[in-house]
Amino acid sequence: MRSLALAARPSGEEAEPAPEIQSQRDSPHSFDEIYEQWFHEVCRWARALGGLNADVEDIAQEVFLVVRRKLDDFDGKYARAWLYRITQRKVSDYRRRSWFRRAVYPKTQYFEDVVDGRDGPREIVARRQAEIELGEILDKLSKVRRSAFILYELEGYSGDEIAELEGVPVKTVYTRLHHARKDFLKYVEQRRRAEEGRA
Amino acid sequence: MKRLRDERNSDDPTLARGVELLNEVGPLEETDARKRRVRRALDQPSSRPGFLRPAVAALFVLGATATAGAAWGVAHFIAEVEPHASPPEEVNQSEETSPPGRAPRIAKSGAPHDPAETASDENANAAEALEAEVAGEEVVRTPEPVETRGESTGSAPGGLSASPPPEKSSDRATAPESDRRADSLLVHEAVESLRNSNDPTKASRLLDEYRKNAPDGALAEEALALSIEAALASGDPKARTLAQQYLARYPQGRFGDLARRALDANL
Numbered sequence: 001m002r003s004l005a006l007a008a009r010p011s012g013e014e015a016e017p018a019p020e021i022q023s024q025r026d027s028p029h030s031f032d033e034i035y036e037q038w039f040h041e042v043c044r045w046a047r048a049l050g051g052l053n054a055d056v057e058d059i060a061q062e063v064f065l066v067v068r069r070k071l072d073d074f075d076g077k078y079a080r081a082w083l084y085r086i087t088q089r090k091v092s093d094y095r096r097r098s099w100f101r102r103a104v105y106p107k108t109q110y111f112e113d114v115v116d117g118r119d120g121p122r123e124i125v126a127r128r129q130a131e132i133e134l135g136e137i138l139d140k141l142s143k144v145r146r147s148a149f150i151l152y153e154l155e156g157y158s159g160d161e162i163a164e165l166e167g168v169p170v171k172t173v174y175t176r177l178h179h180a181r182k183d184f185l186k187y188v189e190q191r192r193r194a195e196e197g198r199a
Numbered sequence: 200m201k202r203l204r205d206e207r208n209s210d211d212p213t214l215a216r217g218v219e220l221l222n223e224v225g226p227l228e229e230t231d232a233r234k235r236r237v238r239r240a241l242d243q244p245s246s247r248p249g250f251l252r253p254a255v256a257a258l259f260v261l262g263a264t265a266t267a268g269a270a271w272g273v274a275h276f277i278a279e280v281e282p283h284a285s286p287p288e289e290v291n292q293s294e295e296t297s298p299p300g301r302a303p304r305i306a307k308s309g310a311p312h313d314p315a316e317t318a319s320d321e322n323a324n325a326a327e328a329l330e331a332e333v334a335g336e337e338v339v340r341t342p343e344p345v346e347t348r349g350e351s352t353g354s355a356p357g358g359l360s361a362s363p364p365p366e367k368s369s370d371r372a373t374a375p376e377s378d379r380r381a382d383s384l385l386v387h388e389a390v391e392s393l394r395n396s397n398d399p400t401k402a403s404r405l406l407d408e409y410r411k412n413a414p415d416g417a418l419a420e421e422a423l424a425l426s427i428e429a430a431l432a433s434g435d436p437k438a439r440t441l442a443q444q445y446l447a448r449y450p451q452g453r454f455g456d457l458a459r460r461a462l463d464a465n466l
Binding site: 044154177 | 200203204212213216217219221223225226234236238240383386387390393394417421424425428454457
């Protein structure tokens, strides 16, 4: 289970602030701590909220720019919820301007470069093809259903965790998942039939 | 609630395909490389945050639009003060019959001419193009209006020859997306040929086609690496050439080991 909030910094540390930039001195947590602890989680949220084809790195960068800027106002509680809200806003901005991004950066990479040397070209191509196909299917789902689906089915979050992140009852999450799954299978079926028709 | 990814041995082909897709993609991998890249970008004081990039591009587009607008204004001004300006239908006249102020550029390409006059012509052509675009007409952007309008005038001066008619603007807008899809399917099919059909020759052919169609495509590096793999599988000495190409193009490429193996292979 992922921790839902960062532990408060012991008061003794306040007397000896770390040699960091001025804006972070009085904050209960340093930027470095938050970055180290939450970076991967923010990336997962970015993909879940923005869709598989979202540029996770760009979104993560923008999220942590906001974190750095707003660290003074952050009280150290509910870091997870705080970061999730920032990610939601940044993904929303990202999707709003995606048409512009496509026009200006036609060669933007569609996929995460997740190669760690284990996979050969066959595996990478197969995965990329699957990412394209799955991304296109999931883009047809509504925003809330898509994020719940990706977090649950791909990232392995529990219904309770998703409910806490989204700030909704668990029952709502399962309802979203139920509909998302139906939509997902409907679009898979459509594609499968279309492929059979072409063959 | 059981996860779809955990469904096993489903008889339903749709469910099986969905499960396959989910398992193929899987969760986002936690890579330190990504973490370092973002951190580096964050720590660079001079680097622009991502959200500013579209703004910069928008400024560029605005600047370009303003420049085009200025050119259009100048062209109109010149057209108004130019006493010998020809009506548009005279554009197709031959070199001998064209008035000097509005002769088609193709008629002038082989002879010395006044640079100021050329500039005036270019502005006028730009103005015509803009007007045509505003009017919703298809804009022919080739520099040889005589040829592209289909009138048989023979071989053009200056060694220019007739070219095929340009694509319509709507085709230009939609072609890359469909092409990209079709091209990536070639790679997909090549992988299938290598993996399931054990047919490296077919895989090589498909990959050659992809690399020809999309030399800078999203899968260019993978296609080249797969070509090496296919050539190795069929014992084709071309594997060495491909490996050299790969190492030259991607010195730090992720399939460098494969390329070096191909260089060492006895083919």
